[in-house]
Amino acid sequence: MKSRGAVLKQVPGKWEVVDIEWEEPQQGELGVRMVASGMCHSDDHCCTGDIPVATPFIGGHEGAGVVETVGPNTDGWEVGDHVVMSFLPGCGKCRWCASGQQNLCDMGAILLAGSRQDGSFRATVDGDDAAQMCTISTFSDYTVIDTASAVKVEKDIPLERACLVGCGVGTGWGSAVNSAEVKPGQTVIVMGCGGIGMNAVQGAAHAGAAHVIAVDPVGFKTEVAQQVGATHAFDNMEAATEFAQSVTNGQGADSVIVTVGVLEEEHTAQAFAATRKAGTVVVTGLGNAETSKVTVPAFELTLFQKRIQGSLFGESSPTRDIPWMLSMYQNGQLKLDELVTKEYSLDEVNQGYDDMRDGKNVRGVIIY
Numbered sequence: 379m380k381s382r383g384a385v386l387k388q389v390p391g392k393w394e395v396v397d398i399e400w401e402e403p404q405q406g407e408l409g410v411r412m413v414a415s416g417m418c419h420s421d422d423h424c425c426t427g428d429i430p431v432a433t434p435f436i437g438g439h440e441g442a443g444v445v446e447t448v449g450p451n452t453d454g455w456e457v458g459d460h461v462v463m464s465f466l467p468g469c470g471k472c473r474w475c476a477s478g479q480q481n482l483c484d485m486g487a488i489l490l491a492g493s494r495q496d497g498s499f500r501a502t503v504d505g506d507d508a509a510q511m512c513t514i515s516t517f518s519d520y521t522v523i524d525t526a527s528a529v530k531v532e533k534d535i536p537l538e539r540a541c542l543v544g545c546g547v548g549t550g551w552g553s554a555v556n557s558a559e560v561k562p563g564q565t566v567i568v569m570g571c572g573g574i575g576m577n578a579v580q581g582a583a584h585a586g587a588a589h590v591i592a593v594d595p596v597g598f599k600t601e602v603a604q605q606v607g608a609t610h611a612f613d614n615m616e617a618a619t620e621f622a623q624s625v626t627n628g629q630g631a632d633s634v635i636v637t638v639g640v641l642e643e644e645h646t647a648q649a650f651a652a653t654r655k656a657g658t659v660v661v662t663g664l665g666n667a668e669t670s671k672v673t674v675p676a677f678e679l680t681l682f683q684k685r686i687q688g689s690l691f692g693e694s695s696p697t698r699d700i701p702w703m704l705s706m707y708q709n710g711q712l713k714l715d716e717l718v719t720k721e722y723s724l725d726e727v728n729q730g731y732d733d734m735r736d737g738k739n740v741r742g743v744i745i746y
Contacts, residue, residue: 379409379447383518384727385503386435389427393437393517393727399502402447403522407500408455409447410463410523413537415516416440417722417730417742418545418573419639420664424511425731428640428666431490431511434503437727438744439465440545441516442537452525460533462704464696465489465512465545467526480695485526489513494524516541517727519746529700535707538721538745539714542573543703545691546741547714549662550577550637551703552692555585557660558633562586565622567634567652568608569615569645571599572734573741574662575637576606576717581692582635583607584711589625593618596737606713619652630654639734641665643673646686650674655682662689717741 379400384393403409421437423429445459467485468475474482485495492509493499499507500522501515514523531540553574554560566582568575571594582590584607592603592611600611612618622631634649634657641663649659661672672686679686694700706712719739722730730742 379520381518381520382724383515384437384724385508386424386431386433386437388433389425389431391425393425395725395727396503398436398508398518400520400522401500403449405449405451406525407449407452408445408461408523408525408528410443410461410521411446412441412443412516412519412521412746414442414541414746415744416542416544416546416573417727417734417744419734421511421517422731422734423664428664429490430667432492432509434506434508435492435511436501436508436515436518437511438515438517439463439512440541441514442541442544446520455525460531460535460537461528462531462540462544462700463514463516463523464527464529464700465514466691466696467513467524468695468697469526478695479693480697481691481693517724517744519724529697531701531704535704538743539707539718540704541743542714542717542741543700546573547577547703547712548694548696548699549692550574551581552694553635553637553660553662553689554578554581556693557687557689558635558658560585560587560633563588564632565589565591565626567591567593567618567622567631567649569593569634569636569649570638570663571603572637572639573717576603576740578635578637578662579603579607580713589622591618591622591631599737599740602716602740606716615648615652622652626654631657633658633660635660636663638663641670643671646672647674650678650684650686653684656684658685658687660687660689662692718743721745
């Protein structure tokens with residue numbers, strides 16, 4: 379099978395839309411004709427080198443499509459099934475899956491290598507083995523994926539919006555609901571209101587927070603944040619911290635969720651300073667894999683009993699939470715349409731990321 383897809387041939391680099399050759403799906407695999415792909419900041423981290431990847435590298439990890447081919451002896455799937463790809467696979471058997479922490483499945487160990495568990499590849503570019511972003515590569519009009527990365531969804535759900543729950547929605551929502559453990563009446567600061575932060579705002583609001591404080595230097599983003607659940611918005615952390623203290627008798631936020639596009643040391647320090655005693659800082663944003671550090675005052679960490687919590691996919695379990703989030707969307711409880719600022723063609727992928735970096739998009743979506 380041939381497709382056209384966005385590929386990195388060198389790092390740092392930009393996406394090149396080229397022809398890709400795909401093998402037929404093997405047992406336990408699906409060939410999927412893509413309908414839509416969200417444009418997440420993590421793919422841009424691959425372009426800059428913040429996330430180390432092998433090249434050639436087929437991008438995209440937030441997508442939805444229709445099953446076109448089913449590998450031999452692959453029960454439970456048929457041609458025509460609608461699927462949302464989970465950027466984190468779930469084997470259902472390892473310690474983490476068995477304990478309800480599917481986002482930490484051992485299959486995740488090979489995601490940045492872009493291969494299957496046995497080290498083999500399913501695609502080639504110019505005759506060379508090509509790595510798949512999170513082993514799914516949604517920046518291609520056709521892809522081959524493991525069933526562990528596929529979640530079957532109802533056919534009446536628009537895949538152009540369903541694609542968002544494969545990464546950004548669950549990551550942001552879960553950062554608030556699962557990682558920060560937001561409770562009714564609490565005060566929450568969300569630091570960075572892109573595709574992840576906007577859903578942390580939704581999660582905090584739905585968990586019952588009395589004050590959901592959105593922070594972003596881009597006014598357009600804080601406006602959208604207030605449409606999806608933020609009660610207050612500021613363009614800097616100093617003002618947000620002062621407000622949080624003013625409504626908590628000087629204590630500070632119960633939790634601060636750090637969802638900035640590129641994590642710097644100052645971000646976690648600011649979040650830590652804004653958090654009350656026994657409060658939680660959730661670090662969801664990514665920086666450079668080698669140089670990004672978290673530095674906070676150890677004296678305050680101990681004596682104020684604060685907690686710093688990492689969050690991968692918002693501690694979601696994809697096979698459970700993706701259908702659940704889409705059900706909430708259908709019931710009007712979760713906003714997805716409002717998150718999509720602009721739709722792009724595959725050939726416009728670099729323009730989409732330019733717009734993201736310029737603060738013009740909450741989420742761009744590639745439509746095939």
